[in-house]
Amino acid sequence: MNTNNEPELDKNNSGSKTKITLKNIIKSFSGITVLNDINLEFTSGEIHGLVGQNGAGKSTLGKIIGGHYKLSSGKIFLNNNLIKKWSSKIALDNGIAMIHQELALVPDMTVYDNIFLGIEENYYGIIGKQNTKLFNDLDQKIGFNLDPNQKVSSLRIADQQKVEIIRALARNARVIIMDEPTSSLTNDEVIKLHDLMHKLKKSGYLIIYVSHFLDAIIEVCDKISILRDGNLIRSSKIQNETKSSIVEAMLGTKEEIAFPNKKKDKIFDKKILELSNIRTYTGVKNVNLTINKGEIVGLLGLVGSGRTEILRSIFGIDQVQSGSIKYENEITNFKKVEDAINKGIVMIPEDRRKLGLVFTQNTKSNISITNLNNISKNQVIDTQKEIKLVKDLINLLDIKPTSPNGNIAFYSGGNQQKVLFAKWIFNSPKLILLDEPTRGIDVGAKRKIYELINNLSSKGVAILLVSSELEEVMGLADRAYLVKEGETINEIIPYQTSIDNVLFELFGAEKVSNE
Amino acid sequence: MNSSQIINFCRDYAVLILIVLLMIVLTLSSDAFLTPRNLLNILNQNAPLAIIACALTLVIIVGGFDLSTGAIFAVASVSSAWIAINYNPYIGLLIAPIIGIILGYLNGIIITSFKVHSFLSTIATSLVFRGLAILITGGFLIPVRMKEFTWLGREKIFEVHVAVYILIVFAIISTFILTRTTIGRYIFAIGGNEDASILSGIKVNFIKIFAFSFCGLAAGIAAAIQVSRISLGTSQAGLGMELQAIAAVILGGTSIYGGSGAVWRSIAGVMLLALINNGFNILNADPFYKDLTTGLVIIAAVALTSGRK
Numbered sequence: 001m002n003t004n005n006e007p008e009l010d011k012n013n014s015g016s017k018t019k020i021t022l023k024n025i026i027k028s029f030s031g032i033t034v035l036n037d038i039n040l041e042f043t044s045g046e047i048h049g050l051v052g053q054n055g056a057g058k059s060t061l062g063k064i065i066g067g068h069y070k071l072s073s074g075k076i077f078l079n080n081n082l083i084k085k086w087s088s089k090i091a092l093d094n095g096i097a098m099i100h101q102e103l104a105l106v107p108d109m110t111v112y113d114n115i116f117l118g119i120e121e122n123y124y125g126i127i128g129k130q131n132t133k134l135f136n137d138l139d140q141k142i143g144f145n146l147d148p149n150q151k152v153s154s155l156r157i158a159d160q161q162k163v164e165i166i167r168a169l170a171r172n173a174r175v176i177i178m179d180e181p182t183s184s185l186t187n188d189e190v191i192k193l194h195d196l197m198h199k200l201k202k203s204g205y206l207i208i209y210v211s212h213f214l215d216a217i218i219e220v221c222d223k224i225s226i227l228r229d230g231n232l233i234r235s236s237k238i239q240n241e242t243k244s245s246i247v248e249a250m251l252g253t254k255e256e257i258a259f260p261n262k263k264k265d266k267i268f269d270k271k272i273l274e275l276s277n278i279r280t281y282t283g284v285k286n287v288n289l290t291i292n293k294g295e296i297v298g299l300l301g302l303v304g305s306g307r308t309e310i311l312r313s314i315f316g317i318d319q320v321q322s323g324s325i326k327y328e329n330e331i332t333n334f335k336k337v338e339d340a341i342n343k344g345i346v347m348i349p350e351d352r353r354k355l356g357l358v359f360t361q362n363t364k365s366n367i368s369i370t371n372l373n374n375i376s377k378n379q380v381i382d383t384q385k386e387i388k389l390v391k392d393l394i395n396l397l398d399i400k401p402t403s404p405n406g407n408i409a410f411y412s413g414g415n416q417q418k419v420l421f422a423k424w425i426f427n428s429p430k431l432i433l434l435d436e437p438t439r440g441i442d443v444g445a446k447r448k449i450y451e452l453i454n455n456l457s458s459k460g461v462a463i464l465l466v467s468s469e470l471e472e473v474m475g476l477a478d479r480a481y482l483v484k485e486g487e488t489i490n491e492i493i494p495y496q497t498s499i500d501n502v503l504f505e506l507f508g509a510e511k512v513s514n515e
Numbered sequence: 516m517n518s519s520q521i522i523n524f525c526r527d528y529a530v531l532i533l534i535v536l537l538m539i540v541l542t543l544s545s546d547a548f549l550t551p552r553n554l555l556n557i558l559n560q561n562a563p564l565a566i567i568a569c570a571l572t573l574v575i576i577v578g579g580f581d582l583s584t585g586a587i588f589a590v591a592s593v594s595s596a597w598i599a600i601n602y603n604p605y606i607g608l609l610i611a612p613i614i615g616i617i618l619g620y621l622n623g624i625i626i627t628s629f630k631v632h633s634f635l636s637t638i639a640t641s642l643v644f645r646g647l648a649i650l651i652t653g654g655f656l657i658p659v660r661m662k663e664f665t666w667l668g669r670e671k672i673f674e675v676h677v678a679v680y681i682l683i684v685f686a687i688i689s690t691f692i693l694t695r696t697t698i699g700r701y702i703f704a705i706g707g708n709e710d711a712s713i714l715s716g717i718k719v720n721f722i723k724i725f726a727f728s729f730c731g732l733a734a735g736i737a738a739a740i741q742v743s744r745i746s747l748g749t750s751q752a753g754l755g756m757e758l759q760a761i762a763a764v765i766l767g768g769t770s771i772y773g774g775s776g777a778v779w780r781s782i783a784g785v786m787l788l789a790l791i792n793n794g795f796n797i798l799n800a801d802p803f804y805k806d807l808t809t810g811l812v813i814i815a816a817v818a819l820t821s822g823r824k
Contacts, residue, residue: 317714341716355714360707360774369704370715372697379696423715 018044018079018095018174018206020065025074027060027230034060036230038074044174044206047197049217049238052227053250053468059101061227062177062210066098067091097168098177103160105152112148115167138166142196158189165196176200177208182216194220212302214243214507226250247503259475260454268292268478272431272462273314277323282309285486287323291431296453296463298477298494300470300502306486307466308350311433314464315347316340327431341370344430348420350439350466356420357408364390364404367422374426393422398448414445421452431462438472450476470499482506529819530767530783533812537790547797555675561789562678563588563737564756568763568781569689570733573726575764576693578706578773579626579633581727584734584760586644587618588753591738593648596657596748604664611739612732618644619731623724633727641757648750657748668744678740685736689729690778698725706773763788766816787812 020042027035035057042048042065050058063069065076067088076083078094088098105114112130115138120127135148144162152160161181168176182190197207197220211217217224218238225235226249233249270293278287284306291297299307312318314325316334325333327343334340340347349355357366367390368375375385390404397418401411408419417437424432437453438446453476457463467473473480474494482490482505490505525532541548558565567584574581591611599607622640626633659665670677693699701722705712713719734753742748767784769776791812795805 315714337713338716338718347714349714354708355710358704358707358711358774360770361703365700365703369700369712369717372700376697379698381695381697381700383695 017204019077020096020175020206021077021080022065023075023077025061025064025076026072027057027064027069028072034230035064038232040225040232040235042175042206042208044204045201046222047201047207047209047220049221049224050208050210050227051212051214051217051224051246051250053212053470056227056250057230058210058212058227059179062098062179062208065091065175065208066096066177068098092171092173095172095174096177097171097173097175099161099164099168099179099181101180103157103164105160105163107153108151110149110151111146111155111163114152114163115148115170117167119171134170138169142166142169142199158185158193161185161193174204175206175208177210179210180212181209182211182213190216212507214246218243218246243507244504247500247507251499251503260450266294266478268295270294272328273464274326275310275314275323276326278310278313278325279321279323280309280313280318281321282306282312282318283486284309284313284318287483287486287488289481289488289491291462291464293430293462294457294460295479296457296465296477298465298467298473298480299483300473300480300492300506301483302506303468305483307483308435309486310483311347311435311464311466314340315345315433317347344428345433346370346424346427346429346431347433348424348435348437350435352413352416352420357416359409361408362404363394363399363406363408363411363419366408366419367393367404367426370423371426389426390422393426397422397452412441412445413439414441414448417441417445417449421449425452425456429461431464432456434463434465436467437465438467438469470502474499474502525819527768529816530780530787532819533816534783534787534790537787537794537812541790541794541797545797548793553793553797555679557786557789557793558679558682559676561785562676562682563741564759564763565682565782565785566685566737566740567730567733567756567760568767568785569686569778570730571760571764572767572769572776572778572781573689573693573699573702574633574730575761575769575771576706576773576776577702577723577726578709579723579726580761581619581622581633581637581730582757582761583618583622583637583641583644584730585753585756585758586641586648587615587731587734588738588741588756589648589750590618590644590651591615591735592742592752593651593657593748593750595739595742596659597651599659599661599664600657604659604661607659607664608667608739608743611742612735615731615733615735615738616728617731619728619734620724622731623727626727627720627723645750648752652748652750654750659742659746659748661746665743665746668740668742668746678744681736681740685733686778686782692729693778698722702726703774706770707775759788762813766813787816 022038022040025035025038026033038061050061052058060069064071067086067090071086076086106117109117112135115135121131130148132148139146142165144166146159146162146166152163155163165176181193185193194216197209200207209217209221218241221238223235224238224241224246226233226246228250271290272293273291275287275289279285287310289297299310301307309318313320316337316339319335320333324331327345332343353359364386368386371389372381375382375389387404394402394404399415399418399422408416411419434453437449453463453465465473465477477494480492480494481488482492482502484506492502538549547553571581571584591614594614595607595611598610622633622637625631625636625640629636667677672680693702701712701717704715704717705719705722709719738752741752763784764776764781765771765784766787767780767782769780788809791809792805794800795802
């Protein structure tokens with residue numbers, strides 16, 4: 001079946017140059033545009049960085065080139081030939097391999113088996129002997145020194161990444177897309193990875209490097225394309241950019257989404273929640289924060305900084321390893337979610353599909369599920385009361401479609417989010433843990449959610465807000481904490497500082513590069 | 516009605532469509548089929564299986580499996596017969612459902628405290644329970660020839676067997692729990708999305724334990740009816756019954772992945788299987804073809820429902 005796995009690491013015998021051209025690429029997920037009219041060109045022999053804020057579309061663009069997402073519209077040219085069908089399989093056949101943030105290896109198989117998975121040398125389906133020479137050739141040219149017989153599950157993440165890279169090379173890939181490859185590497189490993197990328201580049205490979213670590217991008221890339229809100233801001237040589245010019249381009253001047261007016265002189269003095277030196281098994285290392293009644297407190301940080309984990313530890317999903325959580329002047333490290341809910345804490349999770357809604361049930365059941373005790377007698381649900389309650393909430397939040405029996409699986413993201421809010425606000429919670437409340441929803445729904453958040457806080461509800469959209473936290477929160485690598489590093493008053501300052505502090509503090 | 520609506524209708528009501536088709540065929544081929552006597556007989560004979568299927572619906576909707584209902588049935592049967600002989604026939608009949616609840620509760624406790632999938636743990640408990648039944652009988656049969664014991668399975672009220680009334684009441688109760696109570700709502704929610712249910716503050720473990728206990732109760736009631744009917748306690752009672760019950764529930768259209776389904780569907784599933792059986796009897800067809808036909812009908816039902824949301 002499979003004949004030639006010989007890698008061509010030398011420029012001399014490769015000959016073929018790869019050029020990928022994107023023309024008017026548009027990508028939208030259920031009506032929301034995440035990439036808008038992207039025109040870009042990539043050529044072999046370069047390392048091309050894709051940068052942008054969380055949600056700017058850089059990963060999506062990488063996945064489109066790698067064939068993992070279908071285009072909504074637009075054209076891809078490979079060496080000036082228009083590509084008609086595109087999938088990850090076809091991309092791979094054409095020498096384009098993608099290495100994902102979450103590695104896609106079979107943990108229980110060996111390094112060797114993983115590398116040649118799907119392209120094993122075989123005789124009518126019977127797998128042949130391990131081709132040690134082939135493996136060694138590959139391994140030595142890159143200098144990884146991997147043991148082919150080790151199980152992948154016993155390797156560290158950095159080594160697993162190497163397996164992925166060799167795997168791409170074994171398939172004669174000429175283009176390698178790396179999505180946030182450094183997020184789980186140590187500084188030392190990052191340096192090695194960058195060395196390797198240089199080596200590959202010199203041998204005529206094209207590397208597309210998706211990352212939000214600007215220092216790393218500046219150090220290693222030849223070209224860089226900056227995305228913001230799904231638009232390509234510019235594509236230029238790295239020599240023409242500085243860190244601050246990149247950050248500025250990433251930020252831009254946004255079209256104003258009107259945030260509800262804040263009373264800036266409001267005084268909050270009724271403490272409801274206090275976290276001291278919280279540490280968890282999930283990566284929260286040292287978190288100190290307080291929230292008062294009626295206050296909106298934001299957590300600002302990059303993806304993976306531990307913001308969600310902080311919410312989870314308060315809510316009793318993740319156990320607290322050390323430190324104390326004081327709620328309403330009582331030490332309460334909740335062990336169970338029920339306990340937190342009974343005390344008036346609710347969490348509106350980021351992942352609506354996985355953690356928020358029950359898609360096999362209609363809108364009515366999803367909304368009333370947390371309120372059943374109020375509308376039932378001896379465990380029997382009063383359906384009249386239920387319908388009334390649900391209809392009131394649907395009207396209040398302007399949920400569409402308005403039918404209580406609607407199938408929420410087909411609702412827009414914004415309306416699903418409203419259903420999620422509706423589910424909780426009837427119970428008059430005292431503290432709401434809000435994780436990415438406006439992810440993937442349109443401007444109209446966003447405005448409605450902002451209003452709602454503000455109304456709740458003016459009624460005395462305390463809100464802890466996590467959002468990757470800095471503007472959102474800056475516009476809504478009375479106070480905010482900067483979170484970095486599981487620690488609260490600073491406390492700010494949003495209207496007294498600027499987004500730029502915050503961004504520089506968050507990005508500037510990243511210690512990735514080797515100076 | 517456009518074509519996609521028709522397809523959806525077929526998917527939703529595949530089991531009823533097949534039942535109607537089968538009844539038409541059987542009515543045309545035999546005069547003995549469409550008589551009240553025959554139809555009531557089918558109901559009566561399948562009442563124990565249908566009762567188990569009703570309760571099993573709750574377990575499957577919550578996202579579980581119960582492969583121990585046959586074994587619970589056996590323990591309840593032999594205990595019932597043993598107590599009837601040694602103490603009192605009425606207490607004997609009463610003890611079967613109680614034992615059912617206890618064993619079902621045990622299933623629930625094991626599943627929720629060790630976090631094992633119910634598929635595995637109920638295979639294990641079914642061996643334990645069946646072993647228990649053998650120990651109780653010491654390997655012998657326990658015949659019980661007392662009117663005070665056999666009335667439950669044999670007597671009729673207004674020309675209809677007691678068992679049929681019990682089935683109707685049990686089906687109504689199951690439906691009520693599932694559609695009108697908070698517990699039912701939570702059962703659907705957990706089966707549809709367990710993580711979201713936990714985050715909604717639902718006592719997930721309690722609900723699962725409830726579902727398995729209820730299923731145990733059903734196996735116990737079914738055992739009381741059956742042991743009283745055949746007036747014989749045997750440790751081999753209910754062999755394979757758990758698989759028939761699961762087949763009936765799934766055949767009716769309850770989702771094997773949990774989160775959706777209905778009690779009436781399971782009863783329809785039982786009736787579909789029963790009609791095939793009955794058809795072979797009244798048509799005097801070669802019984803060698805029975806398993807083959809049953810299998811083909813199940814495949815047909817599955818094909819009709821495939822892609823159902």
